[in-house]
Amino acid sequence: MAERRRRKTETRKLWDEDPVRIPFQRSRKRSGVLVTVILFGFAVISLRLVNLMVIDHKRLAERAAEQYTVKEILIPQRGIIWDRRMREMATSVEADSLYAVPSKIKDKRNLSRELAPLINVSSKKLNMTLLKKKDRGFIWLARKLDMNTALKVSALRERSGYAGLGFLTESKRYYPKGFTASHILGFTDIDNKGIAGIELMYDEYLRGEASSVYVNTDARGNSLSGDVREAASGNNLLLTIDERLQYIVEKELSAAMKKWKAKAGVAIMMNPATGEILAMADRPAYDPNFPGRSRPSQRRNRAITDLYEPGSTMKAVLAAAALEEGVVGLDEEFDVSQGYIVVGGKRIRDVHKHEILTFPEVIQKSSNVGAVQIGLKLGKERYYNYIRKFGFGKKTGIDLPGEVRGILRKTEDWSGTSLAALSIGQEIGVTPLQLLAAYAAIANGGVLMKPYVVSDIISPAGKPVRSVSPTVRRRVISEETAAVVRDILKTVVEEGGTATRAYIKGNLVAGKTGTAQIFDPRTGRYSRKRYVSSFAGFVPADNPRIALIVVIYEPKGSVYGGVVAAPVFKNIVEHTLAYLDVPMEREENQIVLAGTPR
Amino acid sequence: MNFTSRDSRNIVASVLILTGIGTVMVYSSTALMSMRQYGSSFHYLWKHIFTVLVGTAAMIALSRTDYRRLRSAVYILLAGSLILLALVFVPDIGVSANGARRWLRLWPTTFQPSELAKVVMVIFLADYMDRNIHRMRDFKHGILIPVGVMVVFQGIILLQPDFGAVVSLGILTVALLILGGARLNHIGALVLFSLPAVYLVISTSAYRLKRLTCFTEPWKDPFGCGFQLVQSFIAFGNGRFFGVGLGDSRQKLYFLPEVHTDFIFSLIGEELGLAGALTVLGLFVWLFIKGVHVARRTDEPFSYFLTLGLSMMIGVQAIINFAVSTGLMPTKGLPLPFISYGGSSLLVNMAAVGILINISSKNEKIPAGRVSYGDNNPSHRVSYMKRRR
Incomplete structure (x- = not known):
């Protein structure tokens, strides 16, 4: 009995003297606070999720829909002009035009520096344009590029992963006979609008119907839908000219x-x-083909x-x-x-x-x-x-x-x-x-x-x-x-x-x-x-x-x-x-x- | 694996569910990118599954290894992880990406030593605080030495740089020191004095400063520095209650950067909705609470500190990741444990879970709550005293 008591007292003493006991007990108390803080953190996140996903849902979803679609303008194929024996006097060829969505371009300065020499403008000017129109959804950078330039630009776009640059295929007026019959045919401006000659006189027949569609895209402007989008082509003309x-x-x-x-x-x-x-x-x-290189006296009929x-x-x-x-x-x-x-x-x-x-x-x-x-x-x-x-x-x-x-x-x-x-x-x-x-x-x-x-x-x-x-x-x-x-x-x-x-x-x-x-x-x-x-x-x-x-x-x-x-x-x-x-x-x-x- | 204890069964279940969700979401977020880069949508998925398998193996191995043996290996682990951290700077061994050197070349993949450093720090502190538990109220033992070790780690990691790891390491250390019994006024002083250092680190790095301002006002420049955050918000907003459907995210189509790593939670929100996001969050809470339960059954400081430390490590990382993607914290670049693509984090966290399971199995006989120092149980006192001697 005495032995038992002695042992009990000894243990009690050891227990009381244990240097670990007191601090460990303090640790256990403190752990409660830490666990609570972490659980509180999880709770805050939950509330934030409800806020973002339910309360802000409408505003954010609208914003999302806005960025998923890009307005695409379809420029119709202008009609062909034939001579009386169906030889092509004026026709349309496809040419790539470069556009930018300035709001999506993050690094405007770098892009300007790399792109400008390819499209023959000064990088300063390009940067200014992009900055000035930074809220716009669509601006043309260069119209109707020749094939070589278009390839170089698209290579740059792939390499650097620039978002906000894109190509649209436009139809470009082409006069296969050059100078021949130029005064009769006239010419068009960059938007394929007739400016002189038959191109002007019969513009409403030749131009066709322009239209625009909204296209779903990913962030790099790649279209997600595979539907064919084609504008109505213009009518063709048969001339009395041989x-x-x-x-x-x-x-x-x-x-x-x-x-x-x-x-x-x-x-x-x-x-x-x-x-x-x-x-x-x-x-x-x-x-x-190059009306801008001539003087008005040359163009007069x-x-x-x-x-x-x-x-x-x-x-x-x-x-x-x-x-x-x-x-x-x-x-x-x-x-x-x-x-x-x-x-x-x-x-x-x-x-x-x-x-x-x-x-x-x-x-x-x-x-x-x-x-x-x-x-x-x-x-x-x-x-x-x-x-x-x-x-x-x-x-x-x-x-x-x-x-x-x-x-x-x-x-x-x-x-x-x-x-x-x-x-x-x-x-x-x-x-x-x-x-x-x-x-x-x-x-x-x-x-x-x-x-x-x-x-x-x-x-x-x-x-x-x-x-x-x-x-x-x-x-x-x-x-x-x-x-x-x-x-x-x-x-x-x-x-x-x-x-x-x-x-x-x-x-x-x-x-x-x-x-x-x-x-x-x-x-x-x-x-x-x-x-x-x-x-x-x-x-x-x-x-x-x-x-x-x-x-x-x-x-x-x-x-x-x-x-x-x-x-x-x-x-x-x-x-x-x-x-x-x-x-x-x-x-x-x-x-x-x-x-x-x- | 030892499933004998209820706690370990719960922990394993939650980790496996999280890893499963992670694997599905990694595939959802990388399929298109993988298709464009490698011509197959499975490239990233296979790498992720490989890591999951390696992680599971590590988890099983550590669950069968007596965790107490870690104590004898503390200094080896400490030195080893410091060497690995330094090796990152050696050319040909270290791999750099996105302007940071954080990875070691490790066929067939890469390894990020800063992830390992977090676990090693927890093990070191658990061991250190156990041995010095009666001296933790000293400034020297309670603050100076452990913080010194932490600063060495942080210094190397900051050079890589990996600010996210630095922050989580700091939070973890401070939490463990509070737990270990350091004086609260010492800790308060530590935090106060570290503020200038934090300010210096942030203000000397342009991108960190920018991230901070972007965080406070993301909508001011939604196409510039606020882009990622705004896109993350949009992903969550798209999701609403039940999401747009698995695999149907629009934000992953290059709108949301880092969607498969740091911002995978936004993708979960978008595709699986509030329901999915809260499920993931709930699984982390469940895992954390089970970790705390394991801790309550331990009867001596090392086990206790280690269990709580590892649980908090996972919980804190999850909270930071959630907070970043929901815009409550500035962007730091920290993966979501068990979910994000990124091998090292997954591997290290699964290894940590293996340790937790082992602790649980070794201490399952001890009744929860009334552990060794429960003054009402003299017999228990005896067994404890015996073990201690």
């Missing part, structure tokens, strides 16, 4: 421009029966926008009017031996002196004195009416933008010399197209046709949307009169005419030369140095397939229409007849006299 004829015309015109060091040149070819424009060339020209005084080419109109009104007979003779005629105190001269000329010879030899006499016989009211009927002073209505009316004063505003001046093609401003349309009327038997360049509008699926048929504007002269004027115009290229250089072996050419001094508004007088040389005509003369006008502005060396413009006409016509496979009409050279019964 690319080969256009090429012939442009080539010959360029050659003449070079030869005569001329300031400008225009040549238009038309089907006289229908008013279809087969070719329309302007010099200087430009490449519509002078065939419809520039006025000139037609000069002697107007005498065909005078002759037609005089014959239709019956004021002159074919055998009527005009005394031009004086070499000049005075009208209203103004002296009008001939270039070459002649004695007595019949009515057809006045036209053939382009006698100014004779023409004035015919004009005076016709009288100003009747002459004015015919000028109007032939379409001068009014737009021809061609489907190209920028056409001008021309200048034709009313008879009450005429001075004493006006009738005489108009008889030799002065005091009137015409466009080359107006004059060609008038000659086409003579060629087709007296009907003025409306010229046009687009014959068909075809939907992307190949269905016709609109088909243009030839439009008669009015009958100007009778068929008989037209035939007689054609016969007279044939003699111009024959022996004794002013345009023997337009003579073509095998086919009859009918035409008229024109040499007009340019009226200098500074001095108020006609310039002695600056001329416009022209030749308008049609071929084959008795069954015209083409009407053609060649206008050379300010040639150097020679100024006469018969010397400068007529050879261009001849070259174009020769190639054209070969291309169109027009049969030869005659074997040997026979002189056809004006007025001989047909």
